Amino acid sequence: GQQLNQSPQSMFIQEGEDVSMNCTSSSIFNTWLWYKQDPGEGPVLLIALYKAGELTSNGRLTAQFGITRKDSFLNISASIPSDVGIYFCAGQLGGSNYKLTFGKGTLLTVNP
Amino acid sequence: GAVVSQHPSWVICKSGTSVKIECRSLDFQATTMFWYRQFPKQSLMLMATSNEGSKATYEQGVEKDKFLINHASLTLSTLTVTSAHPEDSSFYICSARDSGTPVGPQHFGDGTRLSIL
Numbered sequence: 073g074q075q076l077n078q079s080p081q082s083m084f085i086q087e088g089e090d091v092s093m094n095c096t097s098s099s100i101f102n103t104w105l106w107y108k109q110d111p112g113e114g115p116v117l118l119i120a121l122y123k124a125g126e127l128t129s130n131g132r133l134t135a136q137f138g139i140t141r142k143d144s145f146l147n148i149s150a151s152i153p154s155d156v157g158i159y160f161c162a163g164q165l166g167g168s169n170y171k172l173t174f175g176k177g178t179l180l181t182v183n184p
Numbered sequence: 185g186a187v188v189s190q191h192p193s194w195v196i197c198k199s200g201t202s203v204k205i206e207c208r209s210l211d212f213q214a215t216t217m218f219w220y221r222q223f224p225k226q227s228l229m230l231m232a233t234s235n236e237g238s239k240a241t242y243e244q245g246v247e248k249d250k251f252l253i254n255h256a257s258l259t260l261s262t263l264t265v266t267s268a269h270p271e272d273s274s275f276y277i278c279s280a281r282d283s284g285t286p287v288g289p290q291h292f293g294d295g296t297r298l299s300i301l
Contacts, residue, residue, distance in 0.1 A: 075227065105289050114190070114277050114292035115228070122287055160227060170216055170281055172290060174227045 078161050078175025085151055086183050093159060093178045094145040101163030104137050104144040105172070109158045118159075119146070151182050187211055188280050190293025197268065198301055204264045205296045207234075207278030213258040214280035218290060219251070222275045234261040258283070268300045 078095045085091060095104070103122055107115035119130050121137035121144060128135055134147045144161055161175040187210040195203055207217055215236045220228040232253055233241040240253035250272075252264040261280075265272055275297055279290040 103287065103289075107292070112275075112295070112297070114188075114279075114294045117289050117291060120289045166287065170290070171218070171230060171233065172228075172279075176227045 076161055076163055076173055076175040078178060080178055081176070082179040082181070084181045084183065087151060087153060089151055091148040091151055091155075091180060092145060093161075094143060095161035095163075095175045096143045097163055097173075098142070100141040101173070102141065102166035103164040104135070105162040105164065106133075106135050106144070106146045107160045107162060109160060109177075111157075115160060148180075151180075153182050153184050156180055156182050186282060186291045188278065188291045188293040190278055190296055192296060193294060194297045194299075196299045196301065199269050200267055201300075202264055202266045203268055203298060204262055205276055205278070205298075207261045207263070207280065207293055209259045209280045209282075209291075212280075212282040213284060214261075215258060215283040217255060217261040217278055217280045219253065219261075219263050220277045220279065222277060222295075224275075228277060231263075234263075236261075265298065268298070270300045273298055273300045 076095045076097050105120050106118045109115040119135040124141050125139045126137040132149045158177045160177045162172040189208045191206045217234040219231045222228050231246045234253045234255040236255045242248045255261040277295040279292045281290045282288050
């Protein structure tokens with residue numbers, strides 16, 4: 073099935089550094105979501121974006137819904153070891169279509 | 185809030201066995217639930233959309249007779265992997281969205297690790 077272009081694939085950073093990852097799509101989505109998945113567990117919702125241009129924060133996390141509706145980014149500030157995991161973006165058309173299209177994920181490793 | 189419970193978390197069984205996985209929304213009602221499959225180091229791939237009181241909608245390439253879905257109540261969907269074989273071994277994850285809200289994200293269960301010997 074269709075997938076979003078998510079980059080980078082992986083990141084190795086030092087504790088305290090800021091992190092940025094993004095997703096792009098060839099088609100428009102009306103909702104963008106960012107999830108984090110730890111090994112052996114299901115994805116956990118971090119941030120949901122419902123309006124083009126919207127900038128939303130959740131603690132040290134900030135995400136934006138691109139104005140073209142075809143992209144989104146996630147920033148993590150002052151990373152800590154527990155930020156380690158796989159981050160997925162997901163797009164949703166909305167209306168009566170609630171299916172999610174996922175990016176391939178960004179594996180984040182934080183060195184203490 | 186918005187807790188999705190998935191059970192069991194881990195199954196090992198012999199080839200040819202049928203395995204049932206449950207997905208429950210604990211504090212909200214979900215007319216629509218989703219079943220995903222995830223292979224190691226890969227993203228989630230949607231298998232089917234589970235619709236309360238009606239037939240599930242399967243994605244292209246997913247065998248509906250192999251992966252039986254039942255969504256008999258507003259808080260429970262089940263996925264049965266029939267006559268499972270080693271190639272069915274995978275991580276299966278369900279999600280649900282609160283049908284009481286016009287817009288809202290999907291919330292995921294913790295997944296079921298299925299290993300077929």
